[in-house]
Amino acid sequence: MGILEREILENSLQSWLIAVGISLGTILVLLFIKRILKMRLAKLIKKSKSPLDDYLLPLLSQTRWFSILAGGLMVGLFALDLPEDIHTWSFRIIQIIFALQVGFWGTGMISLYIERRVDSKIQEDNAEDATTLDALGLIVKIALWSVLALIILDNLNVEVSSLVASLGIGGIAVALAAQNILGDLFASLSITLDKPFVIGDFVMVDDFEGDVEDIGLKSTRIRSLSGEELIFSNTDLLNSRIRNYKRLEKRRISFNIGVIYGTPVEKLKKIPEMIENIISPLEHAEFDRAHFKTLSDFSLDFSVVYHVLDPAYSVYLDIQQTINLEIYQQFEKEGIEFAYPTQTVIVESEE
Numbered sequence: 001m002g003i004l005e006r007e008i009l010e011n012s013l014q015s016w017l018i019a020v021g022i023s024l025g026t027i028l029v030l031l032f033i034k035r036i037l038k039m040r041l042a043k044l045i046k047k048s049k050s051p052l053d054d055y056l057l058p059l060l061s062q063t064r065w066f067s068i069l070a071g072g073l074m075v076g077l078f079a080l081d082l083p084e085d086i087h088t089w090s091f092r093i094i095q096i097i098f099a100l101q102v103g104f105w106g107t108g109m110i111s112l113y114i115e116r117r118v119d120s121k122i123q124e125d126n127a128e129d130a131t132t133l134d135a136l137g138l139i140v141k142i143a144l145w146s147v148l149a150l151i152i153l154d155n156l157n158v159e160v161s162s163l164v165a166s167l168g169i170g171g172i173a174v175a176l177a178a179q180n181i182l183g184d185l186f187a188s189l190s191i192t193l194d195k196p197f198v199i200g201d202f203v204m205v206d207d208f209e210g211d212v213e214d215i216g217l218k219s220t221r222i223r224s225l226s227g228e229e230l231i232f233s234n235t236d237l238l239n240s241r242i243r244n245y246k247r248l249e250k251r252r253i254s255f256n257i258g259v260i261y262g263t264p265v266e267k268l269k270k271i272p273e274m275i276e277n278i279i280s281p282l283e284h285a286e287f288d289r290a291h292f293k294t295l296s297d298f299s300l301d302f303s304v305v306y307h308v309l310d311p312a313y314s315v316y317l318d319i320q321q322t323i324n325l326e327i328y329q330q331f332e333k334e335g336i337e338f339a340y341p342t343q344t345v346i347v348e349s350e351e
Contacts, residue, residue: 022078066100203243
């Protein structure tokens with residue numbers, strides 16, 4: 001008996017070599033097809049205006065090497081006459097690999113779709129929908145992998161119904177052991193549904209402030225004005241006092257001006273009208289009032305209130321700077337002096 005006729009698992013060595021050759025040939029063909037398709041699709045996407053084409057290349061890129069290997073092995077197994085148990089378990093393992101591949105395809109497609117929709121919503125200045133889409137994408141991914149996990153377990157002859165029942169009992173113990181994590185998870189759901197802030201909002205939490213960059217399952221990430229990333233647990237955020245400046249429609253600005261005692265009454269009467277004439281013509285500014293309010297210890301105080309109609313902080317600073325310069329210039333022109341802390345000491349001599 002020649003060496004090629006020796007049997008291994010009820011198949012001759014020659015049959016095994018043929019099966020290996022078929023498997024290797026299939027793998028090479030699949031790799032070649034994948035490469036050709038990627039090149040063709042890249043050219044097609046540049047010419048085509050259909051959004052559907054944009055998903056084909058990322059989908060092909062999500063095809064993992066172990067899936068191609070499993071495909072080659074499956075074709076090679078058809079050339080062998082294996083024992084029933086080995087044949088059954090071989091195909092089950094291959095089916096599990098294909099189920100994982102479906103999961104990677106699905107995750108990639110969901111991520112790409114959500115990413116493009118979120119970018120579109122942010123460009124449309126609709127960050128609330130962008131935040132909701134981001135959360136829904138995560139939920140769909142969890143649902144997809146949960147279904148695939150049940151399929152894999154069922155393929156392994158695991159009693160899925162009894163497993164689900166036991167998970168329900170064990171879930172209570174897990175919930176007690178992971179209260180903080182589950183608290184953050186439900187807090188994330190609350191943020192997504194209630195929308196106290198969304199991605200892109202400028203918020204202030206206690207003494208920290210910045211732009212919301214990401215709302216995750218456990219934490220929210222905020223980019224501070226100085227550049228570092230601030231990470232807050234979702235539970236802490238909901239228990240904090242949050243100021244959302246993105247939803248600020250207009251700012252109410254109040255400030256005081258003090259002039260010295262001895263300023264003539266005629267000039268005091270001019271000051272409210274003078275301030276109104278300075279603020280009213282300014283763009284994005286709405287004058288409210290200006291009054292002679294208080295006789296302080298060392299100054300005659302005027303209270304001024306106006307509104308900035310643009311929520312941007314830089315716009316407010318520009319307007320306030322213009323007002324301050326104009327007031328200083330007008331007071332200098334009218335000979336009105338600003339007050340500062342002074343003290344007059346009267347010394348009586350005894351003669």
